[in-house]
Amino acid sequence: MLELINGFVGELRNAGIPVSLTENLDAFEAIKFIPIEDREAFKFALAATMVKNASHWRAFETVFEVYFSLRGPQYQLKDGDQVDELMKEMQDQMRQGDGKGQAGGAMDSLTPEEMMQLLYNALMQGDDALMKALAKQAVQRFAGMEPGRPVGGTYYLYRTLRNLDLDSVLEKLMEAQKQGAEAHNAEFTDLEERLERDEFNSRIDSFKKEIEAEIRRRLVADRGVEAMAKTLRKPLPEDVEFMHASREEMALLRKALQPLTRKLAARLARKRKHGRKGPLDFRNTMRHSLSYGGVPAEPKFKYPRPSKPELVVIADISGSVAAFARFTLMLVYAIQGQFSKVRSFVFIDGIDEVTDFFKGVEDVQEAVHRVNTEADVVWVDGHSDYGHAFEVFWEKYGKDISSKSTVVFLGDARNNYHASQAWVVKSIRQKARQVYWLNPEPKSYWNTGDSIVGEYGAHSDGVFECRNLRQLEGFVDKLA
Amino acid sequence: MKGARYARGMARFESVTQVREGLRDLNYLADEGIASVVFLADRLQKPILVEGPAGTGKTQLAKSVAELTGARLIRLQCYEGLDESKALYEWNYKKQLLRIQAERKSDSWKDIEDDIFSEEFLLTRPLLEAIRAEDPVVLLIDEVDRVELETEALLLEILSEYQVSIPELGTITARQIPLVFLTSNNTRELSEALKRRCLFLHIDYPDLEREKEIVLTRIPGITDNLADQVSRIVRSIRQLELKKAPSVSETLDWARTLMLLNIESIDAQTAKETLHILLKYQSDIAKAAKELSSSK
Numbered sequence: 075m076l077e078l079i080n081g082f083v084g085e086l087r088n089a090g091i092p093v094s095l096t097e098n099l100d101a102f103e104a105i106k107f108i109p110i111e112d113r114e115a116f117k118f119a120l121a122a123t124m125v126k127n128a129s130h131w132r133a134f135e136t137v138f139e140v141y142f143s144l145r146g147p148q149y150q151l152k153d154g155d156q157v158d159e160l161m162k163e164m165q166d167q168m169r170q171g172d173g174k175g176q177a178g179g180a181m182d183s184l185t186p187e188e189m190m191q192l193l194y195n196a197l198m199q200g201d202d203a204l205m206k207a208l209a210k211q212a213v214q215r216f217a218g219m220e221p222g223r224p225v226g227g228t229y230y231l232y233r234t235l236r237n238l239d240l241d242s243v244l245e246k247l248m249e250a251q252k253q254g255a256e257a258h259n260a261e262f263t264d265l266e267e268r269l270e271r272d273e274f275n276s277r278i279d280s281f282k283k284e285i286e287a288e289i290r291r292r293l294v295a296d297r298g299v300e301a302m303a304k305t306l307r308k309p310l311p312e313d314v315e316f317m318h319a320s321r322e323e324m325a326l327l328r329k330a331l332q333p334l335t336r337k338l339a340a341r342l343a344r345k346r347k348h349g350r351k352g353p354l355d356f357r358n359t360m361r362h363s364l365s366y367g368g369v370p371a372e373p374k375f376k377y378p379r380p381s382k383p384e385l386v387v388i389a390d391i392s393g394s395v396a397a398f399a400r401f402t403l404m405l406v407y408a409i410q411g412q413f414s415k416v417r418s419f420v421f422i423d424g425i426d427e428v429t430d431f432f433k434g435v436e437d438v439q440e441a442v443h444r445v446n447t448e449a450d451v452v453w454v455d456g457h458s459d460y461g462h463a464f465e466v467f468w469e470k471y472g473k474d475i476s477s478k479s480t481v482v483f484l485g486d487a488r489n490n491y492h493a494s495q496a497w498v499v500k501s502i503r504q505k506a507r508q509v510y511w512l513n514p515e516p517k518s519y520w521n522t523g524d525s526i527v528g529e530y531g532a533h534s535d536g537v538f539e540c541r542n543l544r545q546l547e548g549f550v551d552k553l554a
Numbered sequence: 555m556k557g558a559r560y561a562r563g564m565a566r567f568e569s570v571t572q573v574r575e576g577l578r579d580l581n582y583l584a585d586e587g588i589a590s591v592v593f594l595a596d597r598l599q600k601p602i603l604v605e606g607p608a609g610t611g612k613t614q615l616a617k618s619v620a621e622l623t624g625a626r627l628i629r630l631q632c633y634e635g636l637d638e639s640k641a642l643y644e645w646n647y648k649k650q651l652l653r654i655q656a657e658r659k660s661d662s663w664k665d666i667e668d669d670i671f672s673e674e675f676l677l678t679r680p681l682l683e684a685i686r687a688e689d690p691v692v693l694l695i696d697e698v699d700r701v702e703l704e705t706e707a708l709l710l711e712i713l714s715e716y717q718v719s720i721p722e723l724g725t726i727t728a729r730q731i732p733l734v735f736l737t738s739n740n741t742r743e744l745s746e747a748l749k750r751r752c753l754f755l756h757i758d759y760p761d762l763e764r765e766k767e768i769v770l771t772r773i774p775g776i777t778d779n780l781a782d783q784v785s786r787i788v789r790s791i792r793q794l795e796l797k798k799a800p801s802v803s804e805t806l807d808w809a810r811t812l813m814l815l816n817i818e819s820i821d822a823q824t825a826k827e828t829l830h831i832l833l834k835y836q837s838d839i840a841k842a843a844k845e846l847s848s849s850k
Binding site for chain 1: 570586587589590591593594597598600602603605606702740741742743746749750752753754755756758762783786787789790793795820821822825845846847
């Protein structure tokens with residue numbers, strides 16, 4: 075047990091979750107009281123002692139599933155038996171009409187059509203046990219897993235799901251619900267339709283999770299815990315790279331962004347307020363001295379109020395870096411109270427001001443969506459042309475840059491071998507307070523191929539690698 | 555050290571299931587995670603740091619556990635600017651002054667000094683009160699993320715050693731280990747030192763079944779059908795990207811309103827008209843209304 079937990083802790087640390095020594099000891103203490111057979115409670119016991127941040131939960135869960143998927147066989151066997159019996163029953167029921175009534179083999183002998191029918195029934199009734207069995211069967215049938223083949227779990231997941239075609243199953247389910255309602259002469263309103271759809275979607279999601287778990291179990295059985303822990307490791311939300319995030323990870327990032335902005339705003343406001351003390355506030359000191367009988371025992375100070383910077387964001391929103399620009403804009407506008415003014419421009423090969431999209435809008439997401447769809451950023455062919463965009467910027471808006479403005483460029487500076495026009499950045503720097511460049515690419519890629527970040531960077535006060543939320547947060551913290 | 559601690563307090567719960575069922579009897583529906591962590595906190599004698607969105611029953615958990623164990627609830631509401639004299643203890647200056655003035659002639663300074671820094675002149679604040687209590691108590695430190703980082707350090711001694719050091723008096727050690735709950739809305743990152751001393755519990759919005767059950771238990775007289783509809787609509791709304799998703803308490807408010815309006819089943823129109831109870835931002839209400847009336 076000791077070894078098991080130690081290995082587990084090691085893997086948690088590898089996944090980026092900080093587990094201190096005392097927390098490790100707490101975990102040992104905790105599992106004295108919770109038996110490993112009580113799997114759910116055991117999981118929460120480990121989580122409560124070692125994971126102290128809600129956003130780390132997903133990474134923890136993955137490690138936990140990998141580590142304990144094979145250990146605790148009692149847990150699995152019992153479940154399996156039950157399901158197998160259930161399967162036989164179901165099958166018997168289905169085949170009675172045909173008069174075949176084959177015993178044994180349970181699910182393996184089902185035809186694909188029968189299996190889809192079963193899946194349809196299971197989803198319709200929300201039958202968890204049956205869904206679990208079907209997930210197992212689907213993986214066995216469609217994933218085409220071969221022992222020792224060095225392929226990741228996502229590939230098998232993709233293959234299984236493609237064969238199941240869950241989207242059309244969903245449509246079929248919805249259609250059936252609609253007809254069911256009409257048969258009872260009831261009206262199937264839009265609201266109900268939406269609720270039904272959400273319900274089925276959540277069932278399908280849990281079915282997908284079952285499939286994923288099954289694939290994981292098989293992979294672990296095949297290759298061993300340590301190897302799988304490494305390949306299945308999921309990055310923490312703050313470490314997900316903007317440029318390579320999957321759709322699911324994007325959703326996660328958006329979720330993580332909101333609390334982050336709140337924390338960032340609180341921290342910045344506090345920094346402003348509790349900064350270095352200013353000169354003595356004579357009136358205030360005298361007022362407080364009254365309670366000490368006229369002795370100025372408690373000196374009071376004026377707090378300095380540093381001026382808020384004016385922020386100009388110029389973002390590349392071409393395909394490769396769009397996600398990064400989106401997140402940065404969202405973050406900047408979420409804390410715009412920390413700046414006296416925020417202006418934003420987006421470009422691909424043309425440039426457009428999008429400040430107005432954010433004016434008086436409560437929903438930053440909506441505004442960002444408008445930026446992506448409505449901004450007029452294409453000049454010739456819709457391939458990044460930093461040079462032209464900057465030139466136009468300088469002509470049109472250059473006069474608005476003042477000594478109060480901080481200018482932040484966002485982009486990978488992949489210029490498709492156009493002219494760089496780096497003099498624009500140079501002249502902006504001469505007028506502005508500060509000029510920064512944020513690059514979502516890893517540092518090792520800079521200045522390779524058509525990337526000319528070095529050329530622009532030479533004229534700015536700093537070029538920062540900004541691949542994930544953690545780095546972005548760090549930069550904004552410094553900025554305000 | 556360990557032995558001494560156990561001698562001071564007996565385990566309150568037998569098993570995770572017992573916690574769960576006990577709470578259920580008090581109309582607090584705990585899921586597996588909540589029950590396990592409460593059980594562990596009692597066994598390990600560690601505080602629980604409860605985190606999660608507003609209105610998911612963090613404070614209620616502490617209240618219900620207090621009720622379950624028959625303990626007195628001592629609550630410390632945190633706010634920006636909370637300090638030692640409000641949280642821990644304070645010397646009663648006025649009384650000390652009176653004491654000095656009353657017997658200015660008779661006593662020697664030494665006697666007076668011994669006297670005015672005695673327990674008689676100590677004003678206890680929630681934290682000290684919880685430590686000194688003879689009867690079983692549950693200590694609730696509410697919204698701990700609101701105090702400044704520096705003030706957090708005040709809590710550390712209590713949370714790990716269950717004692718308070720007062721320079722003039724010495725160290726006061728707890729006679730019994732109180733169950734301690736800290737709640738946080740996650741408006742800022744808490745310090746590592748604090749987190750390390752606590753068990754961590756994240757309470758999120760409940761899933762469909764649990765939410766329905768909560769509605770059914772907390773609102774007497776509601777029909778199964780309406781509760782089902784309420785929780786399903788709330789789930790759909792939570793899936794939208796909103797500024798503030800509806801919390802459990804708002805779900806309950808909504809269900810109560812529907813009961814008062816004598817509505818037996820919700821259609822799109824009623825849902826739209828009563829959305830302002832669930833959602834608090836105009837943009838959210840508009841978004842949800844739009845989404846609910848379209849099928850996709």
